[in-house]
Amino acid sequence: MRRPNTVIEDARVLTADFLPKRMVHRNAQVTEIKRNLEPILDDGTPRNMLLYGPPGTGKTTMAEYVVDELKKHSSNVVSGSVNCWRYPSRFKVYYNLLQDFGTNIIHRTGTPTDELVDKFKSKVGNRPSIVILDEVDQIEDERILYDFARESNTALIMIANKETALYDFDDRIRSSLEGTKHVRFPEYTKEQLVDILEDRVKWGLRDNAVEKSMLHRIGNRADGDARIAINALRIAAERAEAEESEEISQEVIENALPAAEEENKSKSIDQLNRHQSVLYEIIEEHGEIKPGELYEEYSDEVEDPKVKRTVRKYLSKMDHYRLINSEGEGRWRTYMLQS
DNA sequence: ATTCCACCGGAATAGCGGGATA
DNA sequence: TATCCCGCTATTCCGGTGGAAT
Numbered sequence: 001m002r003r004p005n006t007v008i009e010d011a012r013v014l015t016a017d018f019l020p021k022r023m024v025h026r027n028a029q030v031t032e033i034k035r036n037l038e039p040i041l042d043d044g045t046p047r048n049m050l051l052y053g054p055p056g057t058g059k060t061t062m063a064e065y066v067v068d069e070l071k072k073h074s075s076n077v078v079s080g081s082v083n084c085w086r087y088p089s090r091f092k093v094y095y096n097l098l099q100d101f102g103t104n105i106i107h108r109t110g111t112p113t114d115e116l117v118d119k120f121k122s123k124v125g126n127r128p129s130i131v132i133l134d135e136v137d138q139i140e141d142e143r144i145l146y147d148f149a150r151e152s153n154t155a156l157i158m159i160a161n162k163e164t165a166l167y168d169f170d171d172r173i174r175s176s177l178e179g180t181k182h183v184r185f186p187e188y189t190k191e192q193l194v195d196i197l198e199d200r201v202k203w204g205l206r207d208n209a210v211e212k213s214m215l216h217r218i219g220n221r222a223d224g225d226a227r228i229a230i231n232a233l234r235i236a237a238e239r240a241e242a243e244e245s246e247e248i249s250q251e252v253i254e255n256a257l258p259a260a261e262e263e264n265k266s267k268s269i270d271q272l273n274r275h276q277s278v279l280y281e282i283i284e285e286h287g288e289i290k291p292g293e294l295y296e297e298y299s300d301e302v303e304d305p306k307v308k309r310t311v312r313k314y315l316s317k318m319d320h321y322r323l324i325n326s327e328g329e330g331r332w333r334t335y336m337l338q339s
Numbered sequence: 340a341t342t343c344c345a346c347c348g349g350a351a352t353a354g355c356g357g358g359a360t361a
Numbered sequence: 362t363a364t365c366c367c368g369c370t371a372t373t374c375c376g377g378t379g380g381a382a383t
Contacts, residue, residue, distance in 0.1 A: 089368075089369080091367090091368065091369095092368095109356070109357050109358060109366095109367070109368065109369090110357075110358045110359060110365090110366055110367050110368085111358090111367075111368090112366080112367060112368090113367085113368080291345080291346060291347090292345070292346085306371070306372090307371070307372055307373085308346085309347095309348085309371080309372070309373080309374095310370085310371055310372070312346085312347070312348070313348090313370095313371085316347095316348085329346085329347075329378070329379075330344095330345065330346045330347065330378060330379065330380085331344075331345040331346050331347095331379095331380085332345095332346090332379085332380075333346075333347085340383105341382100341383085342381100342382080342383075343380105343381080343382070343383085344379100344380090344381080344382090345378105345379105345380105346377105346378085346379105347376105347377080347378080348375105348376100348377095349374105349375090349376090349377105350373105350374085350375090350376105351372105351373085351374080351375105352371105352372080352373070352374090353370105353371085353372075353373085354369105354370090354371085354372095355368105355369085355370085355371100356367105356368100356369095357366105357367095357368105358365105358366090358367095359364100359365080359366080359367105360363100360364080360365075360366095361362100361363090361364085361365095
């Protein structure tokens with residue numbers, strides 16, 4: 001027989017991806033997104049958008065929240081979202097969108113991308129549609145943006161950390177995206193993080209499972225990042241639960257914070273291949289290391305070393321994962337672990 | 340002032356895996 | 362079965378960069 005939970009009421013509420021019924025402290029952004037999207041409901045042309053701001057500020061969550069709300073009002077609207085960092089190629093973007101749009105496609109390695117594009121276009125037709133492109137600056141083929149921007153019944157919601165995300169694209173793409181609304185997502189303040197956590201506590205934890213002062217501790221140390229704050233709360237709750245205590249102690253909270261940050265990291269580390277983890281370990285060992293020495297040690301370590309250019313690609317990938325950092329340029333560059 | 344050096348990163352190219360086609 | 366096609370990854374090629382060496 002399962003013993004009753006001591007702390008957790010509803011575990012789903014404690015994940016960062018969970019979509020709460022109401023959003024706190026993002027009214028301005030939610031309203032703005034809604035306003036730009038709404039014309040789509042009466043066959044008007046929606047505004048394309050760029051949502052920008054640091055990690056954990058609710059960009060993706062708010063976009064999905066608004067789209068969900070909108071779909072409740074009109075069953076005709078179709079939508080999909082892709083993370084362009086994980087799925088950067090034209091093929092993968094369309095593949096994922098088609099799945100979100102409810103088209104079952106058998107994946108064959110020989111399927112030409114154009115076939116997917118055609119399928120997508122016929123699926124959408126004249127229906128109002130919304131496409132969310134997360135980490136849009138990582139997109140490999142700019143044609144994707146151009147294609148969507150030309151569809152007047154498709155609303156494009158692009159998400160990036162920096163407002164300058166679109167600057168690097170070529171003129172043709174940029175001019176087709178002219179009129180894109182920029183919506184800023186600032187870091188949450190400590191107090192706002194506490195509010196967000198309180199909401200999760202209310203629905204996710206049993207009554208009196210955690211004191212408010214504990215939430216303030218999380219808020220103070222989460223660096224304005226709601227994802228880290230929520231994950232810390234979840235980890236703390238799980239650990240308290242495992243200890244069969246009825247309340248989350250201060251000690252558990254303190255330990256949960258670094259664990260929440262570590263969790264992001266180890267998730268990324270798991271994605272690395274053998275060569276990449278060797279590189280990671282060498283950098284870890286040295287603390288700081290120059291490119292030349294790094295490559296030398298790496299090629300000694302593995303029996304089938306990749307070529308230098310490939311290693312540079314690996315390193316920039318790990319940089320993007322926020323696993324490592326680099327300072328300086330050219331041969332004066334230093335690689336180190338992300339602090 | 341000029342050349343050298345070590346590295347960066349974009350672009351073109353090659354090779355691979357695997358489904359489709361004849 | 363042999364061949365073609367496609368996307369993806371790794372490799373090759375190369376112009377650019379900026380401090381060091383001459």
